[in-house]
Amino acid sequence: MTTQEINSWLEKFLGDSEFENGLKVVLSNPVKKGAVTKILITRNPGQGGTTFTKNEFVKDQCFTAILTRDELYSTVLEIWSQYKQVNIMMPEVTIQLLYNGKNKGKILQDDASNTKLFTKTEKSYLIPKETPFLQHLGVTTSQGQVKATMQGKFRQINKFVEIIQSTVKQSDLNGLNIYDFGCGKGYLTMGLHHLFTQKLNEKVITTGIDLKAKVIEDNEATAQACGYSDIQFRYGDITNVEVPHGSMMIALHACDIATDIAIHKGIISQAKYIIVSPCCHKQVRRSMVHQPLTKPITNHGILLERQAEILTDTIRCLLLEQYGYRTDIFEFVSTEHTSKNLIIRAVYTGNNKDNKEQINNLMETFGLRGLQYLDQLLSA
Numbered sequence: 001m002t003t004q005e006i007n008s009w010l011e012k013f014l015g016d017s018e019f020e021n022g023l024k025v026v027l028s029n030p031v032k033k034g035a036v037t038k039i040l041i042t043r044n045p046g047q048g049g050t051t052f053t054k055n056e057f058v059k060d061q062c063f064t065a066i067l068t069r070d071e072l073y074s075t076v077l078e079i080w081s082q083y084k085q086v087n088i089m090m091p092e093v094t095i096q097l098l099y100n101g102k103n104k105g106k107i108l109q110d111d112a113s114n115t116k117l118f119t120k121t122e123k124s125y126l127i128p129k130e131t132p133f134l135q136h137l138g139v140t141t142s143q144g145q146v147k148a149t150m151q152g153k154f155r156q157i158n159k160f161v162e163i164i165q166s167t168v169k170q171s172d173l174n175g176l177n178i179y180d181f182g183c184g185k186g187y188l189t190m191g192l193h194h195l196f197t198q199k200l201n202e203k204v205i206t207t208g209i210d211l212k213a214k215v216i217e218d219n220e221a222t223a224q225a226c227g228y229s230d231i232q233f234r235y236g237d238i239t240n241v242e243v244p245h246g247s248m249m250i251a252l253h254a255c256d257i258a259t260d261i262a263i264h265k266g267i268i269s270q271a272k273y274i275i276v277s278p279c280c281h282k283q284v285r286r287s288m289v290h291q292p293l294t295k296p297i298t299n300h301g302i303l304l305e306r307q308a309e310i311l312t313d314t315i316r317c318l319l320l321e322q323y324g325y326r327t328d329i330f331e332f333v334s335t336e337h338t339s340k341n342l343i344i345r346a347v348y349t350g351n352n353k354d355n356k357e358q359i360n361n362l363m364e365t366f367g368l369r370g371l372q373y374l375d376q377l378l379s380a
């Protein structure tokens with residue numbers, strides 16, 4: 001096989017597997033006698049997501065790094081041709097790649113079981129890779145494998161769904177209206193609907209709304225092809241949508257103030273659950289004017305941007321609390337997939353807090369010229 005053929009083979013092999021039952025990769029016998037004599041990569045058991053440890057051996061030293069699934073993929077593809085021998089071991093198969101360091105090599109495959117080498121750590125997902133809508137949306141291949149480029153999306157869907165499942169009370173599910181504002185291709189809309197109706201056997205009514213007519217049309221077709229009922233996709237602006245009392249509102253990366261519109265719709269309809277992952281935070285950033293106290297922070301573009309994010313989401317939480325919600329903010333996926341990885345989770349309790357002073361103080365400290373957009377909507 002030529003270098004290019006080996007590379008294509010590896011791309012497919014590495015892209016097609018999550019290595020959820022274990023993986024060891026050993027790269028040895030370097031083509032050029034350089035500093036790194038051997039590299040060992042192993043999958044870390046018991047991690048929430050999939051991570052790998054890379055050990056680089058240099059003389060009598062060892063340098064360690066943690067790799068994500070996507071980094072493992074790109075690292076092996078980038079460096080394999082610097083080694084004459086590459087062993088890839090999984091519980092069910094061993095691959096031995098022998099390379100002459102120029103343009104020739106061969107791949108030997110041994111299907112003998114290696115289970116003794118590995119501790120079995122199979123991760124079961126709420127939305128497993130075999131779920132039909134994943135294939136319709138291009139997350140998985142026709143063989144039901146998660147595509148290399150969609151690993152992050154697959155984990156994101158599962159993590160978001162997992163969080164929602166752990167948040168919602170089972171007794172609230174029967175007849176619950178779920179609204180996904182800015183649903184896009186409907187990954188999450190369908191993930192959640194699938195979990196509640198197909199796995200938990202609950203009757204929920206799900207609606208995804210988006211400004212893009214074509215994705216709405218495609219989503220309708222996917223839902224129909226997957227045999228889902230009680231799910232609908234509506235084309236239009238979320239501003240014009242009426243939400244019934246006591247629903248669940250979700251919005252994953254709805255752009256800038258679309259997150260505020262979603263939260264606002266949730267608050268005024270007294271949604272039981274409002275769970276959003278904010279996207280960009282332009283509105284607050286534009287209205288911030290340097291203040292003497294905070295100028296050392298806001299003088300730096302990137303810090304101004306981050307400060308605007310923190311400020312926006314803090315004010316959103318304070319407002320939610322004012323309207324009777326218990327809130328928390330946390331990271332839901334690692335930044336490997338997206339830096340937009342915060343979730344604001346709000347559960348209605350009816351316990352209204354008076355946070356006005358705190359909001360005013362923050363606005364003054366950071367020089368906000370006008371109200372944060374959710375505040376504007378609530379004050380109208």
Ligand SMILES: C[S@@+](CC[C@H](N)C(=O)[O-])C[C@H]1O[C@@H](n2cnc3c(N)ncnc32)[C@H](O)[C@@H]1O
Nearest residue numbers: 182183184210211236237238252253254255258
């Ligand atoms: C970044 S995408 C996220 C899509 C999806 N939630 C996901 O995470 O895969 C944001 C989506 O919000 C939609 N959107 C933004 N503002 C909207 C509005 N005012 N009304 C309806 N949809 C909106 C966009 O069309 C886009 O599809």
